[in-house]
Amino acid sequence: MRSHETPFYFYDLDLLRKTLAEVKRCAFDGNEQGGRYHVHYALKACHTPEVMQTIFDAGLGADCVSGGEVRAAIEAGVSPDRIVFAGVAKADWEIRYALQHDIACLNVESIEELENIDLIAAGMGVVARVCLRINPNINPHTHKKITTGLSINKFGISLDDMMGAVMRCQELTHISFEGLHFHIGSQLTDFSPFRSLCVRISQLVHQIEECGISVRHINVGGGLGVSYEHPNYYCMPDFEGYFKVFRTALALREDQHLHFELGRSVVAQCGSLITRVLYVKHTSQKEFVMVDAGMTDLIRPALYDALHKIENLTALHEGRTERGRYDVVGPICESSDVFAEDYELPLCLRGDIIAIRTAGAYGEVMASCYNLRRLPGHIVSDGK
Numbered sequence: 001m002r003s004h005e006t007p008f009y010f011y012d013l014d015l016l017r018k019t020l021a022e023v024k025r026c027a028f029d030g031n032e033q034g035g036r037y038h039v040h041y042a043l044k045a046c047h048t049p050e051v052m053q054t055i056f057d058a059g060l061g062a063d064c065v066s067g068g069e070v071r072a073a074i075e076a077g078v079s080p081d082r083i084v085f086a087g088v089a090k091a092d093w094e095i096r097y098a099l100q101h102d103i104a105c106l107n108v109e110s111i112e113e114l115e116n117i118d119l120i121a122a123g124m125g126v127v128a129r130v131c132l133r134i135n136p137n138i139n140p141h142t143h144k145k146i147t148t149g150l151s152i153n154k155f156g157i158s159l160d161d162m163m164g165a166v167m168r169c170q171e172l173t174h175i176s177f178e179g180l181h182f183h184i185g186s187q188l189t190d191f192s193p194f195r196s197l198c199v200r201i202s203q204l205v206h207q208i209e210e211c212g213i214s215v216r217h218i219n220v221g222g223g224l225g226v227s228y229e230h231p232n233y234y235c236m237p238d239f240e241g242y243f244k245v246f247r248t249a250l251a252l253r254e255d256q257h258l259h260f261e262l263g264r265s266v267v268a269q270c271g272s273l274i275t276r277v278l279y280v281k282h283t284s285q286k287e288f289v290m291v292d293a294g295m296t297d298l299i300r301p302a303l304y305d306a307l308h309k310i311e312n313l314t315a316l317h318e319g320r321t322e323r324g325r326y327d328v329v330g331p332i333c334e335s336s337d338v339f340a341e342d343y344e345l346p347l348c349l350r351g352d353i354i355a356i357r358t359a360g361a362y363g364e365v366m367a368s369c370y371n372l373r374r375l376p377g378h379i380v381s382d383g384k
């Protein structure tokens, strides 16, 4: 690994394959409704080609939030009937592109957008299959910046507007109403909000079906959390517990399908950001470990106050026993370019190789060239 220029992302594809096997085991095995469960990968979490390919080779569908992602899924060989497209405000070209490729479903986030999709579909002479994304006003009790299902959030159609939107779908000639879509937030480790979501969904489906309109597809989004504290011990997210919530709390009819859109939980643990210590700077207040990766490579600490586990691989390798407390910071000209404060590590020295763990999701995809930096590269474990 020393020969690679730092910083770069490292992806463990073996762990990824194990994770995918666990997803499938928990979603489908011994589940009599399993034939009607569909797991899509939310590729915004990580679209590094080798990672995406491994996931799609395992048979997951694709959950996209932009036209570019729909294109990436199609180019990665995902069958269009396994691609769904959400996105809080879709541009005309994105809608047109999705319809041209006849993807499974557009998840519509407002009545205004619904009208526009009908107009575009009419112009193309096609009928657009849509699910309505409903904002269920459920608090996922996660970080404010990754909460999406509260009525103050910009996402989805409000509960008050749902029936109006469903009725509008019946009137519009180039819209086919397929069902309901939800996504309440990300990094949920307590599952009670998912249970509340199931209760809410059952009520809403009942309300719609009482009007003689069938809800064939229910999409519960993503959000399953991972352990940022103990990635070595909890390298596998609790897929078992997650799918069990839906299996027990959401009864499907014979002709009803349940869709999941997992992003973070699939890829987070298989990625690390590898960086090198440039300087260990002593001041009267602090000891700073200054690494060559910054918020341009991994923005989660700056954006979401996320704390990733940090390991000094060189010190571990050498078995250094002395320890210190450090602020681990990057080289970017921003005070928020901090990976951890007052963080205990083995004695750090210039040139040490550091791993910032659990960085597979919302890591490399959010990298930028701010400060005219080079984008971090990546290597994968396969050694092919």
Ligand SMILES: *Cc1c(COP(=O)(O)O)cnc(C)c1O
Pocket: 042, 044, 045, 063, 065, 086, 087, 183, 185, 186, 187, 221, 222, 223, 224, 261, 262, 263, 264, 265
């Ligand atoms: C981001 C997103 C997901 C994936 O969320 P995770 O928390 O990464 O599982 C799923 N569905 C939609 C609509 C999203 O925007």
